[in-house]
Amino acid sequence: MSDVDQAFGNRGNRDASVVNPRGRGTIDGSRRSGAIGPGKDGDPFLIGDGMSGGYGRGPDILHDCTIAVEKGQIAVIVGPNGAGKSTAMKAIFGMLDLRQGSVRLNGHDITALNPQDRVKAGMGFVPQVNNIFPSMTVEENLEMGAFIRDDDISGTLEQVYDLFPAVAEKRKQAAGELSGGQRQQVAVGRALMTRPQVLMLDEPTAGVSPIVMDELFDRIIAIARGGLPVLMVEQNAQQAMNIADKAYVLVQGANAHTGTGKELMANDEVRRTFLGG
Ligand SMILES: Nc1ncnc2c1ncn2[C@@H]1O[C@H](COP(=O)(O)OP(=O)(O)OP(=O)(O)O)[C@@H](O)[C@H]1O
Numbered sequence: 001m002s003d004v005d006q007a008f009g010n011r012g013n014r015d016a017s018v019v020n021p022r023g024r025g026t027i028d029g030s031r032r033s034g035a036i037g038p039g040k041d042g043d044p045f046l047i048g049d050g051m052s053g054g055y056g057r058g059p060d061i062l063h064d065c066t067i068a069v070e071k072g073q074i075a076v077i078v079g080p081n082g083a084g085k086s087t088a089m090k091a092i093f094g095m096l097d098l099r100q101g102s103v104r105l106n107g108h109d110i111t112a113l114n115p116q117d118r119v120k121a122g123m124g125f126v127p128q129v130n131n132i133f134p135s136m137t138v139e140e141n142l143e144m145g146a147f148i149r150d151d152d153i154s155g156t157l158e159q160v161y162d163l164f165p166a167v168a169e170k171r172k173q174a175a176g177e178l179s180g181g182q183r184q185q186v187a188v189g190r191a192l193m194t195r196p197q198v199l200m201l202d203e204p205t206a207g208v209s210p211i212v213m214d215e216l217f218d219r220i221i222a223i224a225r226g227g228l229p230v231l232m233v234e235q236n237a238q239q240a241m242n243i244a245d246k247a248y249v250l251v252q253g254a255n256a257h258t259g260t261g262k263e264l265m266a267n268d269e270v271r272r273t274f275l276g277g
């Protein structure tokens with residue numbers, strides 16, 4: 001599989017839609033974009049609205065699922081394994097065709113755009129797995145991230161290095177040699193290289209130590225407070241609620257609970273079921 005496919009997280013799909021031109025599922029990266037439409041009054045900055053759909057010709061994974069993030073805020077998606085959190089992120093990023101629902105960004109309906117064009121429209125996406133090119137250096141990874149730009153990227157590169165000093169020290173090293181936490185920083189940095197208007201992170205703290213997790217959370221908070229809205233999936237539900245302006249609990253592809261992080265932490269059922277008491 002090509003590096004570009006990997007960059008879009010389009011790897012190892014179990015469905016056959018790539019060889020089935022009539023399938024409605026995961027795309028192969030060559031899908032042409034359709035037209036951009038108008039948003040709706042009062043829209044959040046980014047919203048996946050009433051999304052239903054699945055992979056290939058398989059059953060729906062998402063059932064009328066709505067996820068949104070406002071400017072300057074952090075929205076978090078939590079939920080059990082297999083709940084459809086990654087599928088919801090991929091749907092917002094245009095990696096599966098929705099049977100119902102729409103995705104709107106910054107006042108525009110972008111449902112018909114393919115992932116590449118969503119990046120151009122301002123989305124930065126860090127997939128859950130295979131989110132770096134291990135054999136390339138850190139710097140090459142970041143340069144790859146800037147693939148849609150034809151202007152000078154050196155300023156953005158320095159901003160990313162300022163944000164992640166540990167990564168800056170290793171800029172000439174193969175990214176695959178870095179620790180798990182540093183690789184996640186490279187992945188986030190790569191997404192920042194397009195200067196996105198919204199950052200989407202699928203489990204950025206997966207597999208890292210608690211200390212590294214806290215550091216990563218601090219960086220993500222800094223990014224959001226710097227004005228870049230962040231939509232993230234997070235398996236550490238407790239920490240996620242602490243930093244979330246808005247939190248979504250997904251169960252079986254549907255919205256089970258939605259509220260501010262505080263509201264959900266105060267909700268008995270959410271606490272019992274998802275926060276371990
Ligand atoms: N490429 C795919 N093709 C077909 N089915 C898939 C594909 N990816 C995921 N699924 C199915 O979709 C459902 C939701 O999976 P998804 O990866 O979105 O869950 P998740 O909430 O992100 O789980 P986790 O916490 O383990 O990351 C599962 O039943 C999964 O088996």
Ligand SMILES: [Mg+2]
Nearest residue numbers: 085086087128
């Ligand atoms: Mg997932």
